[in-house]
Amino acid sequence: MENFIERIRNAFRRTADRVTGQHVPVHVERAPLEDLENRRLSVPLVDIFDNDKEVMIIADTPGAFPDNTKLHWDDQTGLSLYVQRGDEPHEEWLWGERLAGDWYRAFSLPDYLDANEARAAVSSGVLTIQIPKRAMPAPVSIPVTVS
Amino acid sequence: MTTENTALAQRHAPSLDRAEETQVMNITPPVDIYENQDEILVAADFPGVPKDSLSVRLDRSELVIEGTQPAPEGQAQLRPVAFSRAFRVPNTIDPDGVSAELSQGVLRVHLAKSEAAKPKRIEVRSA
Numbered sequence: 001m002e003n004f005i006e007r008i009r010n011a012f013r014r015t016a017d018r019v020t021g022q023h024v025p026v027h028v029e030r031a032p033l034e035d036l037e038n039r040r041l042s043v044p045l046v047d048i049f050d051n052d053k054e055v056m057i058i059a060d061t062p063g064a065f066p067d068n069t070k071l072h073w074d075d076q077t078g079l080s081l082y083v084q085r086g087d088e089p090h091e092e093w094l095w096g097e098r099l100a101g102d103w104y105r106a107f108s109l110p111d112y113l114d115a116n117e118a119r120a121a122v123s124s125g126v127l128t129i130q131i132p133k134r135a136m137p138a139p140v141s142i143p144v145t146v147s
Numbered sequence: 148m149t150t151e152n153t154a155l156a157q158r159h160a161p162s163l164d165r166a167e168e169t170q171v172m173n174i175t176p177p178v179d180i181y182e183n184q185d186e187i188l189v190a191a192d193f194p195g196v197p198k199d200s201l202s203v204r205l206d207r208s209e210l211v212i213e214g215t216q217p218a219p220e221g222q223a224q225l226r227p228v229a230f231s232r233a234f235r236v237p238n239t240i241d242p243d244g245v246s247a248e249l250s251q252g253v254l255r256v257h258l259a260k261s262e263a264a265k266p267k268r269i270e271v272r273s274a
């Protein structure tokens with residue numbers, strides 16, 4: 001029963017998010033990312049927005065889809081995104097500009113962000129990550145007595 | 148959802164000049180070009196471009212690819228990005244053999260070579 005309610009809740013959450021195109025969810029995993037030492041890596045451009053309830057990161061990662069996209073986080077390295085693009089299936093290339101490497105970028109995770117509740121989705125090669133903010137105690141106004 | 152603060156905007160850099168607010172940001176998309184004996188393939192990065200804003204045109208021997216990535220919702224000061232690039236196409240390409248597909252933000256244009264341009268094996272007869 002609980003599993004059923006959780007699935008409905010997730011479905012509402014997904015449709016309430018940005019509704020341009022088909023957004024396919026990407027799993028966010030709490031684990032350090034594997035060692036990327038010998039891979040050719042490119043840094044995707046991002047926009048980062050925030051409001052009272054969450055921080056949203058939008059990254060241009062053309063070629064990304066759920067099966068080749070990894071989102072990992074841990075307390076040491078923060079949040080990392082990694083898209084393993086693979087080469088075009090064509091033998092001879094005449095001209096190459098599209099950094100034919102994998103996409104990789106990492107972000108620090110300040111205390112007020114709850115990465116456990118982070119959600120991510122990919123659509124048309126654009127990766128959107130939403131990280132909710134933890135409820136912080138409200139600012140307290142301290143009265144000053146003047147004698 | 149309202150996004151009050153823009154902490155970083157690399158994809159849709161806001162314009163510094165107020166008068167430019169409604170204009171678009173023109174970007175030349177990076178491309179890879181491949182060739183084999185059947186076709187020339189142009190692969191271009193068009194992330195976040197909806198299919199209805201995409202245009203692929205072959206005008207005589209010029210191939211023009213264009214598309215617009217809309218600015219994120221709720222961000223009035225960020226400009227949409229207009230991708231545009233043009234190429235000279237050799238006359239070995241069959242104009243009826245051009246097709247394009249958009250997948251995961253990558254546009255691939257297939258330019259099929261005309262029969263006359265394909266490598267041919269020539270039979271040698273013994274006299």
